[in-house]
Amino acid sequence: MTSVIPLTTVFPGLVWLMAALALVQVARRAALWRVGAAAPVAWLDGLAKLPRRYLVDVHHVVARDAYASRMHAVVAGGLLAASILTALAILPPLAGFRPYWFLVAAAFAVTAAGALLVGARRYPAKPKRLSAGRFQILPFLLVAYAVGGTATALLLALGGGGLFGSVALALAAAGGLGLAFEVRHGPMRHAAAGALHLVAHPRPGRFEGRPDTALQPLDLDAPRLGSEMPADFTWNRLLSYDACVSCGRCETACPAFAAGQPLNPKKLVQDLVAGLSPAEPPYAGNPYPGGRAGQGERGALARLIGPDARIHPDTLWSCTTCRACVEECPMMIEHVDAVVSLRRHQTLEQGALPEKAVVPVTELRQAGDPGGRPLASRTDFAAGVELPRIADRGGAEILLWLGEGAYDLRYGRSLRALVRLLREAQVDFAVLGPEERDTGDLARRLGDEATFQALARANIATLATHRFERIVTADPHALHALRNEYPALGGRYTVVHHTAFLLELIRAGRLNPGRLPDLAVTYHDPCYLARYNGETEAPRAVLDAIGVARSEMTRSGRRAMCCGGGGGAPVSDVPGERRIPDIRMAQAAETGAGIVAVACPSCTAMLEGVTDRKAEIRDVAELLLQAVEAGR
Amino acid sequence: MRIAVLLSAGLHPVSGAPVLPRIEAQAIRMGAGLGEVSDLFGLHAGPDAAAIAEALGQGLPRIEHVAVAAGDDPVPALAERLAACAPDIVLAGRRSQGGEESGLVPYALARTLSLPLVSDVVAAAAEDGALRLDQSLGRGALRRVRVQGPVVVTCHSDAPAPLAYAYGRARRGTVAALAAAAAAIPAPAVAVEERPYRRRPKVVKGAPTGGSAAERLKAATGESGAAASGRLLIQPDPEDAAREILAYLRQIGVLAAPAAPKT
Numbered sequence: 001m002t003s004v005i006p007l008t009t010v011f012p013g014l015v016w017l018m019a020a021l022a023l024v025q026v027a028r029r030a031a032l033w034r035v036g037a038a039a040p041v042a043w044l045d046g047l048a049k050l051p052r053r054y055l056v057d058v059h060h061v062v063a064r065d066a067y068a069s070r071m072h073a074v075v076a077g078g079l080l081a082a083s084i085l086t087a088l089a090i091l092p093p094l095a096g097f098r099p100y101w102f103l104v105a106a107a108f109a110v111t112a113a114g115a116l117l118v119g120a121r122r123y124p125a126k127p128k129r130l131s132a133g134r135f136q137i138l139p140f141l142l143v144a145y146a147v148g149g150t151a152t153a154l155l156l157a158l159g160g161g162g163l164f165g166s167v168a169l170a171l172a173a174a175g176g177l178g179l180a181f182e183v184r185h186g187p188m189r190h191a192a193a194g195a196l197h198l199v200a201h202p203r204p205g206r207f208e209g210r211p212d213t214a215l216q217p218l219d220l221d222a223p224r225l226g227s228e229m230p231a232d233f234t235w236n237r238l239l240s241y242d243a244c245v246s247c248g249r250c251e252t253a254c255p256a257f258a259a260g261q262p263l264n265p266k267k268l269v270q271d272l273v274a275g276l277s278p279a280e281p282p283y284a285g286n287p288y289p290g291g292r293a294g295q296g297e298r299g300a301l302a303r304l305i306g307p308d309a310r311i312h313p314d315t316l317w318s319c320t321t322c323r324a325c326v327e328e329c330p331m332m333i334e335h336v337d338a339v340v341s342l343r344r345h346q347t348l349e350q351g352a353l354p355e356k357a358v359v360p361v362t363e364l365r366q367a368g369d370p371g372g373r374p375l376a377s378r379t380d381f382a383a384g385v386e387l388p389r390i391a392d393r394g395g396a397e398i399l400l401w402l403g404e405g406a407y408d409l410r411y412g413r414s415l416r417a418l419v420r421l422l423r424e425a426q427v428d429f430a431v432l433g434p435e436e437r438d439t440g441d442l443a444r445r446l447g448d449e450a451t452f453q454a455l456a457r458a459n460i461a462t463l464a465t466h467r468f469e470r471i472v473t474a475d476p477h478a479l480h481a482l483r484n485e486y487p488a489l490g491g492r493y494t495v496v497h498h499t500a501f502l503l504e505l506i507r508a509g510r511l512n513p514g515r516l517p518d519l520a521v522t523y524h525d526p527c528y529l530a531r532y533n534g535e536t537e538a539p540r541a542v543l544d545a546i547g548v549a550r551s552e553m554t555r556s557g558r559r560a561m562c563c564g565g566g567g568g569a570p571v572s573d574v575p576g577e578r579r580i581p582d583i584r585m586a587q588a589a590e591t592g593a594g595i596v597a598v599a600c601p602s603c604t605a606m607l608e609g610v611t612d613r614k615a616e617i618r619d620v621a622e623l624l625l626q627a628v629e630a631g632r
Numbered sequence: 633m634r635i636a637v638l639l640s641a642g643l644h645p646v647s648g649a650p651v652l653p654r655i656e657a658q659a660i661r662m663g664a665g666l667g668e669v670s671d672l673f674g675l676h677a678g679p680d681a682a683a684i685a686e687a688l689g690q691g692l693p694r695i696e697h698v699a700v701a702a703g704d705d706p707v708p709a710l711a712e713r714l715a716a717c718a719p720d721i722v723l724a725g726r727r728s729q730g731g732e733e734s735g736l737v738p739y740a741l742a743r744t745l746s747l748p749l750v751s752d753v754v755a756a757a758a759e760d761g762a763l764r765l766d767q768s769l770g771r772g773a774l775r776r777v778r779v780q781g782p783v784v785v786t787c788h789s790d791a792p793a794p795l796a797y798a799y800g801r802a803r804r805g806t807v808a809a810l811a812a813a814a815a816a817i818p819a820p821a822v823a824v825e826e827r828p829y830r831r832r833p834k835v836v837k838g839a840p841t842g843g844s845a846a847e848r849l850k851a852a853t854g855e856s857g858a859a860a861s862g863r864l865l866i867q868p869d870p871e872d873a874a875r876e877i878l879a880y881l882r883q884i885g886v887l888a889a890p891a892a893p894k895t
């Protein structure tokens with residue numbers, strides 16, 4: 001071979017051949033994505049921002065696992081540099097310049113070092129969260145390409161060749177072409193699909209530094225509602241599932257997986273991939289807890305959800321929509337959007353809500369409250385505390401949104417503390433009273449978009465009749481709906497969480513809390529405040545202002561673990577081996593703190609419901625009230 | 633099999649919003665679960681069809697609406713339509729919700745159409761051309777009835793819970809407006825007296841004032857009363873049954889004790 005065409009041409013030619021093969025494999029994948037629905041994509045903007053999204057946003061997530069980060073820097077950087085340098089050697093002046101080949105050899109040597117790092121991660125034993133299967137041959141392909149490339153480049157630099165050159169080139173070709181071939185079904189797909197996914201991401205706002213977490217409203221006049229089969233997803237969502245690298249970071253973060261409920265976010269995404277493409281090789285990671293094997297038809301038009309389909313309904317209803325998987329995903333996949341889209345079809349088209357969720361959702365639709373309770377009794381918790389109605393006052397500076405927690409006896413205590421603090425600080429506030437309906441959060445997470453939109457429109461119409469400057473609420477779920485999801489339906493408000501508002505009052509000197517140094521407190525972040533809205537500092541600042549001894553759980557802030565109370569999971573009540581709040585309280589017990597501070601009615605109810613609890617559950621407002629009373 | 637489900641314009645007991653009464657949603661589920669249903673439809677007689685459109689989302693593909701002015705008797709209009717389409721089963725709730733709640737419409741219809749009526753049914757199944765109905769007798773007791781249609785069936789609240797409302801189905805379903813009833817017939821005046829509700833203590837006859845909680849509960853739930861002292865015979869021999877009845881009547885003093893044989 002070398003006698004006919006010089007090695008200096010064949011070697012760069014190999015890289016060009018690899019590129020062509022990879023392109024063919026991507027095109028075969030793209031044919032699958034094209035069955036998806038249309039989606040608006042800002043191509044030029046996305047392309048321009050690709051390097052930043054990769055080097056900043058993706059790196060930020062990958063770097064949580066320092067080994068993975070360094071491994072990628074070396075192997076991906078080396079692979080790209082070596083391949084591009086070799087490809088450029090197709091130009092005769094470079095091909096004939098021997099020092100250039102030293103440079104190429106150096107790049108390949110770096111790749112080889114990276115390939116060894118990849119191998120060391122998977123051999124002799126891989127971490128449990130990683131998938132095996134075709135990922136296990138990746139290190140061999142990388143080593144073959146990198147070592148073969150290094151040897152070939154060195155021979156070219158030193159002017160050698162002959163039989164040894166052929167062997168080295170064959171090794172490089174085997175590894176290189178293998179890598180390019182793997183772009184369709186194998187591990188290298190994450191690189192190609194991942195880059196395209198970063199360009200065509202369905203939530204570009206994520207990269208602009210704002211929490212782009214609101215569910216996108218569903219057009220209720222669309223011919224089909226929600227997603228029943230892969231073809232119902234938009235094409236860039238199908239692309240995003242192909243970007244999954246099966247690293248399993250989502251499954252280690254998933255509360256439902258930890259509780260042994262039949263949900264594994266990685267398997268869910270892989271099921272969406274396998275559902276789209278019947279040729280997908282078998283899944284080689286951890287199964288859904290309970291070990292249900294993949295079954296049912298596959299293909300763009302195959303049903304995805306069902307007791308006999310790819311994904312069991314229990315898997316779908318186990319999700320608490322806590323977004324821990326999305327937060328951990330280095331490929332920026334939006335698992336929760338997929339879950340809600342699938343739920344929308346089940347609920348709106350099939351009426352296939354989980355049995356126990358039917359009553360709350362029906363009451364929500366018919367009575368404006370999931371418990372079917374009179375709206376007027378929402379303020380019953382405040383017996384003995386003066387609670388002005390906005391309709392009587394003709395307006396107020398602050399509208400206090402009470403939320404569903406107001407009906408709960410335990411949470412009434414937190415709300416009474418908040419109301420007394422507002423009185424103490426002489427805040428001009430009022431409540432809607434019987435005019436306040438549920439925000440519809442529960443209905444929306446369970447896929448009942450029609451009920452959510454009806455409730456949202458009713459609430460927006462009510463709010464339009466009153467004069468107020470800001471809404472304060474102690475319920476992060478209500479906060480998220482009012483702040484992030486109502487704007488799409490025409491309701492724009494400034495919504496403040498009560499912890500942020502209380503901090504404001506303390507900083508303005510309107511509340512003068514004493515100090516409670518004897519209390520050991522750990523703060524549990526609500527998902528809908530920390531992950532959905534990025535607010536982790538205000539509640540901590542309030543706790544620091546009252547001088548409690550504050551400690552952090554291992555998982556805190558944006559990476560905190562869910563209490564199990566979101567996404568309608570408590571009403572769906574899919575059985576597991578453990579309970580999510582039990583796991584969370586065990587994590588809280590590790591800190592040794594006697595008090596778990598909470599800032600959400602769902603968290604209060606879930607954590608307070610843990611049996612054999614060693615720590616007390618107190619809302620931040622309750623602790624602050626205690627401090628204010630101590631400071632008098 | 634053709635099944636008609638009678639629909640009433642209900643009001644939510646708490647919010648007062650117009651809703652499909654839960655029991656009628658249960659009746660729809662019962663009808664849809666009968667298998668081999670060729671035609672399942674809702675039938676409503678009232679001034680406005682919007683009030684019952686919700687039933688489409690519960691699994692009814694279509695609803696027929698006969699316009700009847702508010703305050704008029706819906707029974708003649710319903711009977712006329714049911715006589716015309718002759719369904720095998722007419723399903724209804726026990727009583728409306730938020731209206732007059734007299735619970736008499738199914739009975740009036742059954743009388744007009746000369747159909748048998750099976751009340752308080754919690755489960756229904758088709759069985760070789762006949763219907764197997766489980767009738768609730770209260771306190772969990774059930775009676776199994778086999779009937780050959782056509783029949784009017786009223787649903788009991790212990791029947792399987794309603795299925796979830798599906799917006800997409802409601803969107804696809806149709807409400808057909810039928811010609812208004814020929815003559816307006818005012819609803820028969822029901823002699824009722826309205827007075828404010830007063831909670832009364834439940835009088836429990838012969839309840840022991842002392843004793844353990846279990847004994848008082850037993851007394852309150854009647855398990856020590858007449859019901860508890862009887863004997864339940866299942867498909868007895870007619871002779872045994874007659875002997876048992878006679879013994880009981882003698883025991884409570886209705887019949888004289890048999891004359892002692894002369895010696």
